[in-house]
Amino acid sequence: MDKTETVIGVIGGSGLYGMDGLTDTEWRRIDSPFGTPSDEVLFGRLGDVQMVFLPRHGRGHRISPSGINYRANIDVMKRAGCTDIISVSACGSFREELAPGCFxxxxxxxxxxxxxxxxxxxxxxxxxVSMADPVCARLGDALEKAASDCGIDHVRGGTYLTMEGPQFSTRAESHLYRSWDCSVIGMTNMPEAKLAREAELCYATVAMVTDYDCWREEDAHVDVAAVLEVLTGNASKAQDLIAAAAPALSGSRNICHSGCDRALEVALITPPEARDEEMAVMLDAVAGRVLG
Known part of the structure; x- marks a missing residue:
């Protein structure tokens, strides 16, 4: 198999609407057959690494979690040449030890x-596609090391529950999700992770804790003002984390050992003679490798 040059895509969540430290930057509009993405895409370089950035909610945080066109976002990141996606997301915590500021x-x-x-x-x-292991272990390894190198309070491993929103949880829901052994709660990483897998992109999530949701009855319930106060510090640490992880992921590779870049090889069930031609055309970026 031909070697693939790594292009790191970053999808920035609440509080992260741009990327510091990039050179040769240019915002570009990329059209998608799946509709309108959240924003233009920022191209740039971080040292020797090609980077692509997309603000999930759009610059100015204009789009609610349910209003995000997740298909268009992943499609344009694939069209932009991304091989790897690092998702950065604000979240609430279900565990005492995962305090605000923890990644x-x-x-x-x-x-x-x-x-x-x-x-x-x-x-x-x-x-x-298989979603048994929904994130790329190689990306997780790089992010874990980068967090350690940067002195960022972090935990490797945990379950992210994605709720619909835009309202925060009821207290009953919060206790239910804790009983399921979830670690954090957010509103945006699904179906994003599923779509990244369908697009054969390596994907990993850094969930930045902003609050304790509402399960701790001795605390005030979560509100936007409290979340925004923590977001500023988290966004700065996220920039440092990405800058530290990018060099370890740069260069070329043959295949992803987690199999992310070959997810569709055993996923297509409709035989070629029965496929909808218009749908196949729409999938030129996402699945062109296997559709031919």
Missing amino acids: VIVDQFIDRTFAREKSFFGNGLVAH
């Missing part, structure tokens, strides 16, 4: 969303 390098998800398009595939061209 959780997530390894599992529970998807409780219900109002979002969750797949690039569908009637006319069906595919079923």
Whole structure:
């Protein structure tokens, strides 16, 4: 297999609407057959590493979690040449030891969303990708080392529960999710992680804790003002983390040992003669490698 040059894509969540330290920067509009992405895409370099940045909520935080076009976002990142996606997301904590300011390098998800398009595939061209291990271990390793090098309080491993939002949890929901052994809660990483897998992109999440949700009855319930106060410090640490992780991920490689870049090889179930041609055209970036 030909070697692939690494292009690191960063999807920035609440509080992270740009990237410091990039050179040769240019915001570019990339069109997607799946609709309008959250914003233009920022191209740049971090030393020798090609970087691509997309603000998940758009600059100015204009788009709610349910209003994000997750399919268009992942599609344009693939069209921009990304091989790896680092998702940076604000979240609430379900564990006492995961205090505001802690970063959780997530390894599992529970998807409780219900109002979002969750797949690039569908009637006319069906595919079923494995989500048993939804994040790339290679990216997780690099992020863990970078967090240690930067002195960032962090935990490797944990389950991120994605709720629909935009309201925060009820106290009953918060206690339920704690009983499921979830670590953090957010509103944006699903179906993002599923779509990244369908697009054969390596994907990892850094969940930045801003609050304790509402399960700690001795605390005031979570509110936007409290979240925003923590976001500023988290965003600065996220910039440092990405800058530290990028060099370790740079260069070229043959394959991803986690199999992320070959996820579709055993996923397509509709035979070529039965496939919807218009859908196949829409999937040129996401699945062109296997559709031919």
